[in-house]
Amino acid sequence: MKNIITIFNREFRSYFSSPIAYIxxxxxxxxxxxxxxxxxxxxxxxxxxxxxxxxxxxxxxxPMNVNQxxxxxxxxxxxxxxxxxxxxxxMRTFSDEKKSGTxxxxxxxxxxxxxxxxxxxxxxxxxxxxMALLTWVYPLVIIIYGNPDIxxxxxxxxxxxxMGAASIGIGLWISSMTENQIISAMGTFVILLFLWLVGWFSxxxxxxxxxxxxxxxxxxxxxxxxxxxxxxxxxxYYVSLSGMTLFLAHQSIESLRWRS
Amino acid sequence: MIQINNLTKRYGEFLAVxxxxxxxxxxxxxxxxxxxxxxxxxTMRIITGFMPPSEGFVTISGHDVSKEPLLTKNKxxxxxxxxxxxxxxTVEEYLNFAGLLKQVPNKKIKYAVENACLKVxxxxxxxxxxKALSKGYKQRVGLAQAIIHEPEVLILxxxxxxxxxxxxxxxxxxxxxxxxxxxxxxxxHILPEVDMTCDEVVIIKKGKIIAQDTPKNxxxxxxxxxxxxxxxxxxxxxxxxxx
Numbered sequence: 126m127k128n129i130i131t132i133f134n135r136e137f138r139s140y141f142s143s144p145i146a147y148i149x150x151x152x153x154x155x156x157x158x159x160x161x162x163x164x165x166x167x168x169x170x171x172x173x174x175x176x177x178x179x180x181x182x183x184x185x186x187x188p189m190n191v192n193q194x195x196x197x198x199x200x201x202x203x204x205x206x207x208x209x210x211x212x213x214x215x216m217r218t219f220s221d222e223k224k225s226g227t228x229x230x231x232x233x234x235x236x237x238x239x240x241x242x243x244x245x246x247x248x249x250x251x252x253x254x255x256m257a258l259l260t261w262v263y264p265l266v267i268i269i270y271g272n273p274d275i276x277x278x279x280x281x282x283x284x285x286x287x288m289g290a291a292s293i294g295i296g297l298w299i300s301s302m303t304e305n306q307i308i309s310a311m312g313t314f315v316i317l318l319f320l321w322l323v324g325w326f327s328x329x330x331x332x333x334x335x336x337x338x339x340x341x342x343x344x345x346x347x348x349x350x351x352x353x354x355x356x357x358x359x360x361x362y363y364v365s366l367s368g369m370t371l372f373l374a375h376q377s378i379e380s381l382r383w384r385s
Numbered sequence: 386m387i388q389i390n391n392l393t394k395r396y397g398e399f400l401a402v403x404x405x406x407x408x409x410x411x412x413x414x415x416x417x418x419x420x421x422x423x424x425x426x427x428t429m430r431i432i433t434g435f436m437p438p439s440e441g442f443v444t445i446s447g448h449d450v451s452k453e454p455l456l457t458k459n460k461x462x463x464x465x466x467x468x469x470x471x472x473x474x475t476v477e478e479y480l481n482f483a484g485l486l487k488q489v490p491n492k493k494i495k496y497a498v499e500n501a502c503l504k505v506x507x508x509x510x511x512x513x514x515x516k517a518l519s520k521g522y523k524q525r526v527g528l529a530q531a532i533i534h535e536p537e538v539l540i541l542x543x544x545x546x547x548x549x550x551x552x553x554x555x556x557x558x559x560x561x562x563x564x565x566x567x568x569x570x571x572x573x574h575i576l577p578e579v580d581m582t583c584d585e586v587v588i589i590k591k592g593k594i595i596a597q598d599t600p601k602n603x604x605x606x607x608x609x610x611x612x613x614x615x616x617x618x619x620x621x622x623x624x625x626x627x628x
Contacts, residue, residue: 131485135471142473230469230530233433234486235458382436 128236132244133251136218140252149213150256153206160202161263164195191273192353196264200281200351203260204344207253207289208317214252215296216310218245219378223304232382242375246297246367253289257282277353284350287363288343292317294370301377317343386411386568387432387538391441394427394592401427403592404441409585411537414564416583416600417572420620424592425572426466429540432570433463445538459488462536462567466543468527472516476507476526479515480533487534501529505559521552528556532563539563541571545578557582576613588619595619 140146172189179186222228231241264278292313299312324342327335339345343366346359387409394402402424409415419425431438434450434457443450445457471479480498489497502508505525510518515526524544531539544560545553553575560569561582573579579586580600588596596603596619603615 128486131482135474135482139471139473225469225472226465226467227469227471229435229463229465230483231486233435233458233461233463234483235455235488236486237455 128240129244129247132231132236132241133247136245136248137251140214140248145213145217146252149210149252150259152213153210153256154259156206156209157199157203157260157263160206161195161199161266164199164202165266168194191267191271192277195267196273196278196281197351197353199263200285201347203257204285204288204347204351205321207257207285207292208321209314210256211253211289211292211296211317212310212313214249215293215300215313216306217300218249218297219301219374220304220306220309224306228378228381232378238375238378242297242301242371242378246293246371249293249297250290253293254286257285257289274353280353280355281351283355283360284347287350287360288347291343291363291366291370294367294374295320298370298374298377301374320344386413386446387570388444389428389432389441390443392428392431392438392443393440394424394431394436395439400592402431402438405589405592405594406441407587407594407597409568409570411568412565413584414560414569414571414582416579416586417570417589418574418576418579418586418616419572419589421574423589425589426542428589429463429542429570429572433461433540434458435463459534460537461540462487462531462534462538463540464527464531464542464544466546468523469530470515470523470526473514475512475514476502476518476529477511479526480529483530484533487536489534497533497535501533504532504563505529506555521548521555524548524552524556525559528559532567535566537568539567539569539571541569543572543574545573545575553578576616588616590620 168189168191171194175189176186219228222231232238264273267273268275295316296309296313299316300309303309303312320341320343322342323338324345327338327342327345330338340362346362349356349359389405389407392402392405393400405424405428407415417425417428427436430436432443432445432450434454437451445460448457448460450457471482474482477498480501481494484494484497484501485491502511505528507522507525507529510522515523518526524547528541528544531541541560545556548556557578560571563569564582564584571583583600585599586597586603587594596615598606
């Protein structure tokens with residue numbers, strides 16, 4: 126445990142001693158902020174339209190659901206944006222250490238490969254969680270000026286965080302295979318994009334294949350979370366994907382000892 | 386202290402280390418000589434547990450490196466060819482991290498860092514970011530990292546490479562002062578260095594040991610005045626054999 130904390134501490138601090146953390150978090154908040162602005166302004170426009178129409182027809186204004194019209198699409202957008210920023214978070218984790226030779230320090234110290242992988246994962250994951258939770262301002266604005274259901278917002282965050290854990294696992298795994306940060310980021314992005322798009326294949330296939338593609342898709346599993354439905358099955362998908370990719374990262378670091 | 390038994394390492398078809406055996410006694414400095422690509426770094430990486438051998442085994446005070454990796458790694462301080470430094474950390478932060486990694490208890494870490502800084506004489510740059518240090522200082526920080534947990538064994542891969550003559554002398558004196566408490570294996574191309582610092586020399590070429598003795602005995606045996614002549618002789622001998 127102490128070793129994991131040691132690895133974690135150095136890794137987490139290194140995000141803030143370079144511009145990476147600030148750029149990633151800044152970029153993420155700007156992008157999500159733009160989406161939040163667009164969604165709320167179109168919501169307002171729509172509601173103004175409805176009120177105007179209702180007044181003209183001398184009818185009551187039909188009810189509008191903020192959860193459905195702002196919060197759900199907002200979290201869908203956030204989940205897509207994470208696919209772009211996660212590669213930036215994980216690209217240097219192992220690649221940088223391989224290139225600069227510091228991995229040799231880690232691998233000749235009395236720590237296990239598992240401790241190294243877990244420590245690094247926790248550091249990237251914490252940065253991701255901080256980044257994701259900084260978006261609380263958007264739901265807060267809606268809570269102040271509207272009356273959304275709170276519970277679905279919490280569930281959506283669980284989904285965002287679960288999806289992040291799985292994406293970061295993938296990023297660590299890819300990073301452990303190359304000493305080039307650009308390749309690491311691109312590789313992670315391509316895999317995440319694939320896992321996102323694979324859901325579409327289910328539209329063009331049928332039966333088992335369709336189900337399979339749907340199950341594979343990282344976004345399909347998020348859809349229920351964004352609707353405010355908590356399904357342990359979806360959470361299991363994220364947990365097992367994180368576990369599997371961390372195992373692969375472990376194997377790839379171990380194999381360095383045999384090949385190098 | 387260090388026993389290397391019939392060590393062999395293959396990379397696919399390529400035989401990097403071919404059936405090497407030697408011992409290093411406690412408190413002694415062993416110089417590991419050989420031309421580039423002779424298998425020095427590979428041997429050292431196997432001793433440190435960075436990679437496993439294809440055949441044979443290494444023991445550190447009786448413990449097999451591949452069977453008890455955590456135990457033996459704790460006894461070893463290792464300075465690779467390029468010092469494994471995190472460029473964006475300060476010297477103190479880095480040594481703190483290295484110490485914790487090498488299982489120095491939290492209570493003693495501050496003392497261990499101070500002690501290591503004192504030994505390699507880097508107190509004046511303690512708060513500087515490693516990126517900004519000169520090559521000589523970086524090398525010394527790498528050395529500090531290797532000795533921070535006061536290991537019984539020090540493995541130094543070309544510790545004086547790329548340093549200027551004054552720095553070389555400093556590092557050499559430093560290594561000499563470390564012997565006694567530590568058992569040291571160092572690899573180098575610089576022959577006078579071995580003459581001056583090492584108690585024993587192992588010369589390898591193409592993964593095989595071609596000579597092994599004290600520097601004095603070697604020069605007696607070969608009837609040569611300097612180690613340099615012996616080295617050139619041995620290396621070119623086996624070169625002409627190949628032809």
